Amino acid sequence: MKKNVGAVESYFRIGLGVLSGVAALRFAKSPFAKGVLGVAALSGLQSGIMRSCAVKQFFGLGDKSPATPDVATSTLGSSSHSSDLVASVPADGPFRAGAEGKRAAEAAL
Numbered sequence: 001m002k003k004n005v006g007a008v009e010s011y012f013r014i015g016l017g018v019l020s021g022v023a024a025l026r027f028a029k030s031p032f033a034k035g036v037l038g039v040a041a042l043s044g045l046q047s048g049i050m051r052s053c054a055v056k057q058f059f060g061l062g063d064k065s066p067a068t069p070d071v072a073t074s075t076l077g078s079s080s081h082s083s084d085l086v087a088s089v090p091a092d093g094p095f096r097a098g099a100e101g102k103r104a105a106e107a108a109l
Contacts, residue, residue, distance in 0.1 A: 001052040004062035010048045017044025 005013065017040070024037035047053040056062045 001050070001054065002057060003051045004056050005047060005051045005053050006062075010051050013044045013048030017041045017046075017048060020044060 019041075020037050021041035024034050024041055028034040028037050053062070
C-alpha cells in the first residue's frame with residue numbers, strides 16, 4: 001500500500017491504538033465492546049506503524065499528488081524573480097551600520 005499517513009498522524013494513531021487496546025483489556029465488560037475496541041486498537045496500530053490507511057486510500061485522502069506542492073520544495077514567485085531578488089542582496093545583507101547599510105538597503109529594493 002502507498003504511504004498516506006504523515007509522521008504526526010502516525011504517532012497519534014499509535015497512541016490511540018495503545019489506548020484502545022488498554023481499554024479493551026481493562027475496562028470493557030461485554031465481549032462486543034472488547035471486540036470493537038480490539039479491532040480499533042489493531043487498526044490504529046497497523047495504520048500508524050505501516051503509515052498507510054486503506055480508508056484514506058479509498059476516499060483519496062492524504063495522497064500527495066504533484067498538483068499539491070510540498071512546502072519544503074515550493075518557491076515564492078517564478079524562478080527568475082526569486083533568483084534576481086537573491087542576487088541583488090549583498091552577501092552581508094542590508095543590515096550594515098551607517099550610510100553604507102542604507103545604500104545597500106536601497107539597492108536591494
